[in-house]
Amino acid sequence: MxxxxxxxxxxxxxxxxxxxxxxxxxxxxxxxxxxxxxxxxxxxxxxxxxxxxxxxxxxxxxxxxxxxxxxxxxxxxxxxxxxxxxxxxxxxxxxxxxxxxxxxxxxxxxxxxxxxxxxxxxxxxxxxxxxxxxxxxxxxxxxxxxxxxxxxxxxxxxxxxxxxxxxxxxxxxxxxxxxxxxxFESNREWLREAWGRNDEGEWPADNFLIRGTRFNQxxxxxxxxxxxxxxxxxxTQGHCVAIDARSPLYDGGICTRIDCVSLGVVVNRLGERFYDEGEDFWPKRYAIWGRLVAQQPGQIAYSIIDRTVVGRFMPPVFPGVTANSLPELAAKLNVPVETFVRSLDSYNAACRPGAFDHTILDDCRTEGLEPPKTHWARPIETPPFYGYALRPGITFTxxxxxxxxxxxxxxxxxxxxxxxxxxxxxxxxxxxxxxxxxxxxxxxxxxxxxxxxxxxxxxxxxxxxxxxxxxxx
Amino acid sequence: MAAIENLLDLASTAERELDRNAAEVDRILHICNACRYCESFCAVFPAMTRRLDFSVADSHYLANLCHNCSACLYACQYAPPHEFGVNLPRTLAQVRKDTYIEYAFPKAFGELYRRNGLTVAIAVSLGIAVFLMAAITLRGGLFVSGLNSDFYAIFPHNLLAVIFGIAFGFSILALAVGVIRFWNKVSEPGKPVPMSNAVTEAAKSALTLQYLGGGHEDGCNNEDDAFTLWRRRFHHFTFYGFMLCFASTSVATLYHYLFAIEAPYPLLSLPVLLGTGGGIGLIIGPAGLLWLNIRRNPMQTDASQHTMDRGFIALLLFISITGLALLAFRQSSSMPLLLAVHLGFVMGLFLTLPYGKFAHGIFRCAALLKYAIEKRRPNPIQAGSE
Missing domain, CATH: 3.50.50.60 (FAD/NAD(P)-binding domain)
Known part of the structure; x- marks a missing residue:
């Protein structure tokens, strides 16, 4: 023994x-x-x-x-x-x-x-x-x-x-x-039971991806x-981040994260923004976005950026959906074009001029916009535009x-x-x-x-x- | 007509293979660039972080920067059986072979890499046959007594100098053209950097085999995830053994032409001491590398290159063994036979320098130099520096 x-x-x-x-x-x-x-x-x-x-x-x-x-x-x-x-x-x-x-x-x-x-x-x-x-x-x-x-x-x-x-x-x-x-993060039935049904009648956990091993049942x-x-x-509590919706069900690990959230805007399936993307430095905020996306309809959201920030964040593992206009991007992402364009237009119009610096909490912010974007807010207007679909990614419970x-x-x-x-x-x-x-x-x-x-x-x-x-x- | 079509087919298949291997590098490095856990292992990953997409030229550069230490394979959370199937050491090895073929001069000779074991075998056989026949023709047989170690009694010095000079000169030319083609393809204009610093750094990386240290100086991987320094040590024996032999020949040439001191040289003379030391290094080193190569985890390697790798190692081993045998028996009647065989192996090496594993050192040094230059320039990608 x-x-x-x-x-x-x-x-x-x-x-x-x-x-x-x-x-x-x-x-x-x-x-x-x-x-x-x-x-x-x-x-x-x-x-x-x-x-x-x-x-x-x-x-x-x-x-x-x-x-x-x-x-x-x-x-x-x-x-x-x-x-x-x-x-x-x-x-x-x-x-x-x-x-x-x-x-x-x-x-x-x-x-x-x-x-x-x-x-x-x-x-x-x-x-x-x-x-x-x-x-x-x-x-x-x-x-x-x-x-x-x-x-x-x-x-x-x-x-x-x-x-x-x-x-x-x-x-x-x-x-x-x-x-x-x-x-128990790899046990999808247990996750489903823990998260239950939301007001829309959805089982949110069915749309979660597991960032880690399949063996933690x-x-x-x-x-x-x-x-x-x-x-x-x-x-329902755990380490949960927003990851690329195309990630594998298990073991996607670090490379599936999307690091451009704070450099652009995030809209839900309805084409609406729902949270301040520039609240704080991304490393201090990445761990709340899994839960935020989990609370959106269909448990999906889209990070939207334009050409000006390419190369300023860790390269994503999968290429973004690319378009030369915002309506085209909305259509390609299968998001209602009208609402999407309205959200982006309101955001662009609300951006106050400032000195953009993604290494500090800069003074680029929106005014009169709900929810606001409090830092790194710059108009998204330079094509090509990129969209990355996000899903909640559970790391561990x-x-x-x-x-x-x-x-x-x-x-x-x-x-x-x-x-x-x-x-x-x-x-x-x-x-x-x-x-x-x-x-x-x-x-x-x-x-x-x-x-x-x-x-x-x-x-x-x-x-x-x-x-x-x-x-x- | 059918034969020509077959040939064209073969060529385009090879072409597609090239594209496929470079595309696989691009696919894998998109995953690596989003992960970066391996950044301290070697130069490949820091070089990767300077790029977002990886062109064919990038893949050629990075493939030759990779020393195949394979630390990244064992550390990789995306290695097979993961569905991402990331195996960078093998993929870069495949592209390395593609670059040898692509940049060979004359270009048609690049095909010799595809069946490299055969290439080396033919070159050696030719070399030996020529010298054996020459010995018989010039001296009437392979066993001659009373020559008292006088090699030039078999083959006149000037004849040897001309034959080897031509073979060596051509090989150097072919390698130089190849590496210049490679350099032109992979380099892009940029801010000037202090070249002497870059050259010193590249030379140091090459001469110390820095990147067989795994970044932590525990060494590289061979059979499994455990680290070993023996690959670096055996390569040092091989390389410095080779350089000692080269020095021996150079000193002997100086003795001959400058001071008119002719071979055979005494056992304690500089050429014999250098050659003996080099020969011993060229037995220990290649024997060790062969042993490691045979035991290496097949996941780390491109199986189609085993004959090239092992053929080159075997060639070095045969040269050192026959060289030392020649030294030991130079006063016996079998000296002409031993001399002809030894010279045959050396000729085999000279002929295949630009068309065999030897070329890896040249391309590796060029890639290390490019790395030393580009790291002195600002990184064009400022990813996530918040």
């Missing part, structure tokens, strides 16, 4: 496995996917949000604990847990040497992502390179890995973990267990909820198992002695809503390491000194 059984094969699972193995425990990883799809959503990630008090290798200036915390407080609108959030923040400041020891390499911020040079450490090659490095290190350290092994059930004796049962019916016992199998989340584990969070700083799964507010949870399955403790780039990996890394350390200790009858896990050494 293994000391620690890890269910899942992404960043949090691998951090847990490596920490448990480093303390001497025998470790088995059960990854639902085949080897080529291993790593869950981590294979699509690109950076880690990191607290730091002074410049560090790829990180510029400083990003102190308090600023990180305020950023998190702002994006979540208070839907967070300060104690756990600060634990994650502090852990993010000193985990990178450990990551490097396991083969993870960092790179300077990508061109086109300089705005996070101060706050985020980019993985060289992205998340799949990180996942590959962790698997290599884990296997070299003697961690056993089984692919194609989805787990269906968790066998408990009261609040004590006994074994997992695979979908194939195999019972795999362990002395302790870490659940790190992701949220939420099987264990549902199983643990039925088994009476404490949960936290709203099933926030409905979670409730934890405290030990990462133990809880039943009626009592912690299990040997069952722990990490990653998306518990990220909702810190992220009640909203998102800020790279924080998912900060949570997964911090709680993966805590869960692995705790699980190994539980399996081997040791206690864990608090200083080992709260991020301070």
């Amino acid at each position: 293994h000391d620690v059984v890890i269910v899942g094969g992404g960043n949090a699972a691998l951090c847990a496995a490596l920490m448990a193995r480093e303390t001497g425990a025998s470790v088995l990883i059960l990854e639902a996917s085949p080897k080529e799809w291993r790593g869950g959503n981590s294979q699509h990630t690109r950076n880690l949000r990191c607290m730091h008090d002074a410049p560090q290798d790829v990180l510029t200036e400083a990003y102190p604990e308090e600023e990180f915390w305020q950023d998190l407080l702002k994006v979540t609108g208070g839907e967070t847990n300060e104690k756990l959030a600060r634990l994650v923040i502090r852990a993010s400041s000193n985990c990178r040497d450990w990551m490097r020891r396991h083969g993870v390499r960092f790179q300077p911020p990508l061109s086109g992502a300089l705005h996070v040079a101060r706050t985020n450490a980019f993985f060289m090659g992205g998340g799949k390179a990180l996942v590959n490095a962790y698997y290599r290190s884990a296997i070299a350290l003697g961690v056993e890995v089984r692919y194609d092994t989805p787990v269906a059930e968790v066998e408990m004796d009261g609040d004590k973990f006994e074994a997992v049962v695979t979908e194939g019916g195999e019972r795999i016992p362990g002395k302790a267990c870490v659940l790190a199998a992701g949220g 939420g099987v264990l989340l549902k199983y643990m909820m039925r088994a009476g584990a404490d949960t936290i969070g709203d099933p 926030y409905l979670s198992l409730k934890v405290d700083d030990t990462a133990a799964v809880r039943f009626a507010d009592q912690p299990s002695p040997n069952l722990f949870v990490a990653g998306e399955m518990m990220a909702g403790n810190v992220l009640g809503k909203g998102y800020t780039a790279g924080v998912g990996m900060s949570i997964g890394t911090a709680f993966g390491r805590i869960a692995g350390t705790r699980a190994a200790a539980a399996a081997m009858g040791r206690t864990v000194p608090r200083s080992n896990i709260d991020g301070r050494h």
